[in-house]
Amino acid sequence: MNAAVVSANYGFAEAERSAVEERTLTYIAAISEALREEMARDPNVLIMGEDVADPFGGAFKVTKGLSDEFGTRRVLNMPMAELGFIGAATGMALMGLRPVVEMQFADFISAGFDSIVQFAATNYYRWQGAVPWVIRAPSDGGLRSGPFHSQNPEAWFVHAPGLKVVAPATPADAKGLLIAAIRDNNPVIYFESKPLYRSLKGYVPPGEHVTPIGVAQTMRQGDDVTIITYGAQVHQALEAAQTLAVEGIECEVLDLRTLKPLDEEAILAAATKTGKVLIVHSANRLAGVGAEVAALIAERAFEWLDAPIARLGGLDVPIPFSPPLEDAYRPNAAKIARMARELARF
Amino acid sequence: MNAAVVSANYGFAEAERSAVEERTLTYIAAISEALREEMARDPNVLIMGEDVADPFGGAFKVTKGLSDEFGTRRVLNMPMAELGFIGAATGMALMGLRPVVEMQFADFISAGFDSIVQFAATNYYRWQGAVPWVIRAPSDGGLRSGPFHSQNPEAWFVHAPGLKVVAPATPADAKGLLIAAIRDNNPVIYFESKPLYRSLKGYVPPGEHVTPIGVAQTMRQGDDVTIITYGAQVHQALEAAQTLAVEGIECEVLDLRTLKPLDEEAILAAATKTGKVLIVHSANRLAGVGAEVAALIAERAFEWLDAPIARLGGLDVPIPFSPPLEDAYRPNAAKIARMARELARF
Amino acid sequence: MLSNEQRIELYYWMQLTRAFDDLMVATWRGGRGLGGVFSQRGHEAISIGSGYALAPEDVVAPMHRDLGCYLLRGMAPVRIFANMLGRANGVSRGRDVNLHGAGDLGLNLVGFISHLPHSLPVAVGVAMSFTYRREARVALTYVGDGSSSAGLFHESLNLASVQKAPFVLIIENNQYAYSTPLSQQMNIADIAVRAASYGIPGVVVDGNDVEAVYAATKTAVERARAGDGPSLIECKTMRMLGHAIHDGAEYVPRELLAEWEKRDPIVTYAARLVAEGVADQDELNEIAHRCAVEVADALAEAERSPFPDAATVTEGVYAP
């Protein structure tokens, strides 16, 4: 067990440690903080979505307090019509506003799909009208919420030209990537992980903290097996890595953070480092983002590979509700450890 | 140049050759024939879509004559509301009818996306109500039709659990897969290739001709490089293979035909045969179906690989209109030959 | 005209729905539930009054506040509780949550998905299948006030109208869509006025009066069955608890609730049955008791039922 463990403070240098203790936020609080700070900084930033205004403050309370603080002109409750209000966000964005649109659940983004992939995504390429909106999509499962409140639909958007897609795994990135997404001049889909909302705490830099879009992060270093993942599965991977470290297997864990554009350099570096790659995500494995990562490695790092590229993702079935079924459906630390162990032994 | 060329009659045995000459149909005529025969066979089969009834007979005339023959009760012109009429098709299918829904262009399937991936696809798993519809989606470009009349959106549906997805490349399969899709008790999306409609002719067996869903087809045999593809690119691949054969490079060309479920056995057999794989499709390469195929091979045929897995697809931009741009965007025989040649030399 | 027996039946079904709901709410609040559930409190007259107007061969696609309609059409309470508890004998075999996925074509019930209001076009398609096959059957579904803002409301009613489909749409206007009041969902007083956009009849009824709902639905169903096309019925009511079990609905003014409490569909119907001499209070109490026992037994059985086997997770994605 000689690999440096960088997961505990998510890569912040040792010197910053004392500040770390003082600025520990939950993942969900980090999202809210990013919204509040960006709204204070830029009057063009506004929030739209179902039930987002106070006193309710959104299904998960992410926007709680924001309409009280900034007024209902800047926090707009929308009728239940995602296709329409996402299109409206595009219109607002064309005029230079920066709407942050909340999907009540990521699952419902399919209702606005047409406007996202056809209009917003293609607009700049077609006539150079920039569309600087963000859609926040509370995703992922493990919470016994069934097929329509547990989805991870990121692959659809990674395949669609013209979008950016991010998926923070830590409170720091939850804040940093949301700020980056709001300031980006393109449509960005921000997949936040519901299972991390209140269960995950971590250091979050105060104020202006921007995690650049397109840059992955090494969460743990190791020489035996590389695990490439994102979102909630980062923590399952780190847990698996810890288990395996006890067995003498050292895992490199790469958090992609941005899914479009992928940080190809970091992916290839991580893959070539160990020559053994396991790719993990909660979303359906079949034709998921992990397929693209595997294909990229098989094309560009082939000569460094010492083992088949392994993938672990959700099964190719609707996400089931009942605990034994949902647990069978989802990747977790134990399944990751099993596959990484096999790779190490290959 | 010693590899057997099986492309000319698409795999039908030499003995059937004389019949071949007599039954040559265009790709589009084969689609129409399948519709007509299935409607005659099964009163539950009906057609829905925009402008599908006579005298117009659909934007591409695929359904021309069908309402005159079978009545407008069985060929229903729909209001311009894809989400609604796809949902209605689901309702009809639940009652045991077999609607074949025409999208005017595959591009517009995103308008019905929500109902397809959320309702129809998941229904059988959730409460065992079967949804035996087919959506016909005229796809692909090269026809100077711009970003919204040239799309290849199959990857979205391959990623979604519960659907089947097919993409015929030949007149015989255009007929055989459509018949199979209509008889299948699940929602099937049938991607037909617009560029092949009238440019491609081939033998089509008369009457009852079913191409089984889930079975790929070897279109050409070769020992040097394997090209895995589907749809219109099958013909570009065969053209490239012919060019390369002159240079002494023999390509195995596999037509996937079904994209969900993938014929994993055939893919792995084709990959292991040459150890050098090029995957080609018209759709955006990034996170496309080819990524899944590459990932599958990198996982399950790794030890047989002699070269990086190469992929060629559309660029990660909206499909541009202007000829120089569209040509730069799209795969074609010359680009395939270049990449396959490089692989052969690897 | 409803017979006395029928009126007592209506009371029974509403009471069974309420008993189920009360027990469900208590169980989930007590921490013995799994996932979220939607209370039906206040909606009993709508799902029962409308469902009662249908023939068994008609098809219904109930939504998340139409528990009564499932019960009325013969779905055993144990199958519903088992579904909510993720058991193998739940309607969806552990696949789907609460009332989602509670479809059963044997009972002519179409299950719903979360995405609202996707049952609407599906039910129109069911109705179109009846036209196609020249069957004298009707399809009926429900939509909330909030969900009526979605494009499918428009696409579905328009399609039903041009196709003259034997289709009935019940709008459950319960004043709120989650936390969002009507005024932020629409700029009209009655959703029923939208019927004019499709050239179909639209009426407003008291959604807390089971007989009014029944009568309006009956008229619409008869019209549909006669081949005269779709209708729309707006039932005004109030969602008496939170959106779902976790929601305290602090955003709803207490006075509004107090006002609607006086109009409780079951309490008022009981009073009416007694006043009109259809039943005496003892009889009604006996029914309420019977319902309570019925749902308690169902819950107990559901709680004793096994979870599905993990190994079955990939089974049944595709129909054979």
Added chain:
Amino acid sequence: MLSNEQRIELYYWMQLTRAFDDLMVATWRGGRGLGGVFSQRGHEAISIGSGYALAPEDVVAPMHRDLGCYLLRGMAPVRIFANMLGRANGVSRGRDVNLHGAGDLGLNLVGFISHLPHSLPVAVGVAMSFTYRREARVALTYVGDGSSSAGLFHESLNLASVQKAPFVLIIENNQYAYSTPLSQQMNIADIAVRAASYGIPGVVVDGNDVEAVYAATKTAVERARAGDGPSLIECKTMRMLGHAIHDGAEYVPRELLAEWEKRDPIVTYAARLVAEGVADQDELNEIAHRCAVEVADALAEAERSPFPDAATVTEGVYAP
């Protein structure tokens, strides 16, 4: 009240639109075009009459039959022809086809996508941005009779209404959606009745009368600018040629076309201007001639213009 100069301007813009369209149709029929194009014939009074009622700071999202509106707002004909011919100096730099992608925020024009009617919610959003910033500007867009069947029609008007957005929607009811007649799209006589579903004003006007379209739009724009919310205007007209250049429209009864031919918006307006002494025929002929020269020059220049460089295909996907 329109001045004589303004009335002649209206005539000029309609004539320019017609001249462009005639030349475009001839060029494409002659095989010198690229991709498909949509004829505007018969729609000139709608796009010009409505566009003329706007201030330059207002924003318009025209659709595929609103060429006039692009021209009126200052988009040079050469940029449009170049777009249709896939040239580097086309509005979309060769990226998009015919009038698609012809957005230019410098001219307060929002480009459209094929998927109809997606400009509708986008234009509502533009209007909402004016409310947000307290700017006295208006957003206007168009929708066809066929596209009014889509859910976005409903979602967008409802949203505009609850948000009191300064928004105007012009319905171009040209009797057909591709080959599909009105009777298969809807079961109502006037689409304008749908305004009642959103609590907003809706009027029907003669879409071949440019001054009537202007007057109705002006009223709606003033209402919107005053903060009183959206309006809907249905303009009745007829699509005089096929859906797009390849379509012979054999499915349209010839008598129907003959009837509408008599109501040609430009011919009738010319007669009116002459009859009312606003202009004499020579003056109008001179305008027509000027327009023909203008578009011919534009086409010639577009045809001389270079195609984009293939190497630029991946440029400009993302805004910097």
